[in-house]
Amino acid sequence: MISLMKKELKRFKRLLSPDYPACSEGEWDDDDKGQDRMRQGILKITLHILRQMNQADLANTLQTKCAPVCQQKLKSKLKDKFQRINEGIFNQISSTLLNEIYTELYITEGGIGEVNNVHEVRQIETAFRRPETQETSVKCNDIFKALLGQNKPIRTVLTQGIAGIGKTVSVHKFILDWAEGKDNQDVHFIFPLPFRELNLMKEKYISLMELLHLFFKHTKELKSTDYEDYKIVFIFDGMDECRLPLNFAKNPNLFDITEPAPVDVLLTNLIKGNLLPSALLWITSRPAAASQIPPECVDQVTEVRGFNDPQKDDYFRKRIIDQSLANRIISHIKSSRSLYIMCHIPVFCWISATVLQRLLCKAESAQIPKTLTQMFTHFLIFQTKLKTQKYDEKYEVDPQMTQNNILLLGKLAFEQLEKGNLIFYEEDLRECGIDVREASVYSGICTQIFREEFELYLGKVYSFVHLSIQEFLAALFKLISFIGNKEHNSKITEFLKSEVNRALKSESGHLDLFIRFLLGLSSVSSQVLLRGLLAQTESMSSSQEDIVEYIKIKIRENSSPEKSINLFHCLNELNDHSLVQEVQTYLSKTGASRLSGARLSPSQWSALVFALLNSDDELDEFNLRKFDKSEECLLRLLPVVKTSRKADLSGCGLTEKSCLALSSALSSNSTSLRELNLSDNNLEDSGQKHLSTGLKNPHCKLETLKLFDCSIGEEDCAALISALKSNPSHLRELNLNYNEPGESGVKMLSNLLKDQCCKLEKLKLCDCSIKEKGFAALASALKSNPSHMKKLVLSCNKPGDSGIKMLAALLKDPHCKLEKLRLWKCKIGEQGCAVLTSALRSNPSHLRELNLNDNKLGDSAMKHLSDLLQDPHCKLEKLLLSECSIGEEVCIALISALMSNPSHIRALNLANNELGHSGVKQISDLLQNPQCKLEKLRCVLSYYHDIIKCNIEKHASTICTVMRQG
Structure with missing residues (x-):
């Protein structure tokens, strides 16, 4: 074994020489399968060590030269197939090199593969409204790499996207970059098996190995054991085109790649991991077909979103040489919302460019298509055989x-x-x-x-x-x-x-x-x-008027504005905009409650939804108070809420009916909601239950949930937290201020915080009647999963000594990254403050804000705090100590500590303390320090000399807010 290893390492050294060729077939001509496998193992170890040494280029060179000859033949075949791309018909003459025109499509981390019960064009309209910043972008060559925070290995990736959005192009780019040696060179073989071709083998009874031999004849050189030793990627493009019965539940299990079976049985066993469990799988599909694969068989779901707005412009400018014409086309496309939205689809950009490039050169502006029907009609005519070469009003199809x-x-x-x-x-x-x-x-x-x-x-x-x-x-x-x-x-x-x-x-x-x-x-x-x-x-002129009126009747009859949206698109195709024009007066108003007192008909509500969804204004935040603080307004505008990233519904008198509707919105696979504010609403038990149902749905991606003062009791809180625990990975901020979670609610919350999938960064529990036991449970839970929490608000509770000790243990933890800690009015005494500040001294570099307002801290505790402030590792920017019984001597020590480390503090609150003359003078000296960056100062100045007053007010006029008495 050792002699073989030495021999192989010498061979590797030769192979890494630039003048040394790749392995010949003779070098691997060894009948000893055991030695062959040992060679593979030595190669894997060597490659791993090289990559750990950041020698990826050497590793890739060695791997390429050691690869079997059939790999190079496969790469050559795939390069020939995928290096060119065709827009429209497949024609070698009109094709373009993929690398010349490829634009990195917007691929995002997706949700779960379930049926989306809306037309794909509606999905595009929803995606058009979704800000790109709220999703994690993935490059096609990184499709098998774990995203930030993911620990599990990725075997199977399911990529969804509507027809023509760019799934196949992304697949082709992945294959081409591998075949050209640019990326993923740790992969030995890529086997693209499009479903449209597998359909032709519906009646075949064949083994997986024979199937690969049929598609890739060069693989006949490989032995069955090679498939387990090599890193292999299977790509199944177009599952929505599959006509094979993929019955995952009833198909028999299969574990041997040499055993014949129907092709659909081979596929289900490959996807389930029974066949070649070490192989990687990339499956693409339109959304409607994605649910065929059991969720447990998919490790990562991604979605191709197509062109974003800048990429649309780039496409037209690349495709059209005349830049003035390109700009005219872009301007025209942007003038029609329906056309601009459809340009998310790369194929539609090509259709639009084909039509508009010809029309804008030869026709009057009145003839330029403004609707989808007009665009496709022109496209059909251009692509048919013509009587003459000119296109004008006399021009006809033969x-x-x-x-x-x-x-x-x-x-x-x-x-x-x-x-x-x-x-x-x-x-x-x-x-x-x-x-x-x-x-x-x-x-x-x-x-x-x-x-x-x-x-x-x-x-x-x-x-x-x-x-x-x-x-x-x-x-x-x-x-x-x-x-x-x-x-x-x-x-x-x-x-x-x-x-x-x-x-x-x-x-x-x-x-x-x-x-x-x-x-x-x-x-x-x-x-x-x-x-x-x-x-x-x-004559169809009268028919057009009749059908317009009929559609308006249907809009009035339909109580759901969302279902009426497509009817408005139909009116747009018929060039009727009367309903939308009726509601424009409401949209033109500014300020709050622009719909207050308005009596809108059902059709006007629907028109309002359509107008908002198709306006140029970005719907990042929906604030119900801007329209009307009523439940009816919320229910009517729910499609707009779903499309917005933030929804502020605070203080709007919401009831059970509203919560049921919001639950439906949160459960929708097309929702864009990431922040929901329901504060200051009495949601009642039934409303809370509906909300919990929405929160536990896998489609819910809420990152911020604000339930400030919502009358949430013990039972409701437990149900709410239970829902969040079943879907914990997205939430980043939870505000439960001024509720009564009770002991069981706090216990459930602690269990959520312990969950390693929980990524909560901000937790607000002000005035929640949390006592010693609950406080200790929360702190203990955070200590077991401390690295995410950045802001913790526990003010107006009663932590007691044991609660403070547990919190101190959390703060000591080197993994604790807490930046803001608010504990005002928590009855923290001298001993408790000393424990806290001592803990902070052992891990001082992260905390930026400390609020201890309205606690009786005492002199010894303040000494500990002063020691913390003068620590050069302390980066505290905001310190709030109002009503903390701070006297003159303590104030001097505190400010003295700040003077020794003055460059970080930005806000200081010493209001309602007895600072005395010397304390105030010390503050004045701090403000004069050139390194002092203080921006906000709150203190009561009752007794000071004129010179001190002058110094403080000199700074107060520019950087400070100073309270004065006497």
Whole structure:
């Protein structure tokens, strides 16, 4: 063993020489599997030591040269496949190098993979409102790295994101950087297995090893044991496209990679960790399909958010050479809220650039699309075969050449939309009357709408360039089919009404964008654009007026403003803004209670919600008092609350009904709420229970919860803390001031603080009737998990000697990082203060604020405090000692200590103490010290000489607030 190790280390030394080639296959030609494994072990140890020595480049070089030959062949194959990217149709001529145009997409730490019961466009509208700073950003190459505060290893990552948002591009970038030797070089093999290709193996009975041989022929050189020795990453892209029955509960367990089984059984066992438990897995999916995987099988959930606002601008400026034209396009996009929001999706940026680049060069501004329907209509026309090269109002699509083909594509789009499919195979095309032998003709007629893809391994797959294109064509097909059907006796208005009703009944909202397009296509302006496809069977001008009125009726009937939001988008597609204009007068008001006394109809409330959600103002904080301090106002504006980062609902007379609604908002997987202030509301028992239900939901990401003076009793507090304990990792601040948590409530709170997942940084428990036992329990709990707490408010309680001793033990702990400690009016006497200050002296560098107001501290305790203040490690900035029985002699000692370490203190409160003449003079001397940085001084000056008064008031005019008597 030792001789082998020496031999290997010599070989490693040779390999690290720049002139020495990689391992040849002959070097590894050893029939002794035991020696082969020992070599692998020695290599792993050597790589680990090199990386520990910060020699990552040497480690990567050694690993690359020692890698089996098949790894280099795989890297070469993957590099060829993923180095180019296509916007629209896959065409080698029009493709671009990925590294040249790649923009780091906004990937964030996500929640749990559950079904989101709103359309993906609504999810984008919600994400558009969410500030980026409230989420943890993750680079695609760091997808398997633990985030700050995470201790567990990450095996399986689930990345969610709506269609076209950039999941696949992120995957391609990850693979390309590995193949080019830029990142993740500790990984031996990456095996991309897209679901769209695995679907083609639905009937196969095959082992995992054979599956890999089929997809990656070079892996035939690997032995079955190699898969356990090497670091392997499997990438399963597009789980929402999966047509395999992934039955995690009923599929049999499988542990041998050489044992044949159906492909879905291989997948479930790989994901569960039965097969190759050491392998890493990256799975991407649209949100609706993410819940197929059991949560216990996923270690990390991330979400691709697409382009943020600066990246949208960057995209247009990179893509369009003429920068003045690029600026005009950006300005136009920003002028339409619906278009600007959709530009979160990279594919929609490409569609917009394609359309606007041509129109702004040749058309009048009146012809420029301002709605989604107009944008997609222009895009459809541009991508079809044309009679002439010019585009103007006389320009028409050739009906004989394209109408039938577009209708067949529309039929495919509609039928597959109903089934929830985004990718199609030959049998899907045949079912819609499309001859698969002529599929390339269809992708040629609609050059960048419908695409025929030749996959890397197994064959052809068909799709539309984006889900929104599919929804647009589905709506076009429905409208043309209705108009062209002579058997229909009903008018177009009745048809549109029935489709509106059908969309409203959809619980998932999957028809939301479809109905927007359908109504937009029925408008007169769309008829003009598509007159070559739409037969003029009846005038639609009166129909448009009728359907606008019908939508307004539906808005009035719908009590939920959130459900009405899409109806307002429909009105926007029909160019009707009357309802929103009605409520603009309320929004233009300034100050508090702008809705006070207003009698708004249900449709006006809905219009108000729509206007707020689509305004240019950032909804960082929702303050109910700015609108109206009423429960009705809160319930009506709940969608706005959910979209805001902070919600201040303090002192608004909230009841059980409000708490039930807030619980629903906290439980929503689309909520942006991070701070909730419910202070000064009598929430009652039932309200507290509803609130607890929301807090324990895994979707709740509250960081700050303020429940100041909410009449929370012992039982309610226990339930509240129990809820927080079941979901503890997000909360950073908890304010329970002026409540009665009782002994059991304090005990539950102590248990929460002990939890290693608890990251609470600020805890406020002022005047909560906490006695000696509860105080000791809290301090003991914090001592067992001390590194997070930064601010602790325990004022107006009765800690007693044992409580103070336990608190002192916490303060001594070197892991304690407490910065603010407030203990005013806690009946802390001379002995208690001495214990506290002694503890602080042993760990003085973190504390910045100490409030001991209204405690009888005594002379010996103040001496300990003076010793603390003159310690050079003491960084105290705020010291509050009002009503602490401080006399003249003690004041002199205190200020003298500050003079020896004057550069940190910013605020000093000595009000209501007997400072005497000498004490006041000492303060004057401190203020004259050039190193003194005091900004706030509170003290009572009753007896002082004129010169002292002059010195103090000279500083008071610029930096101090001084109380004067006599």
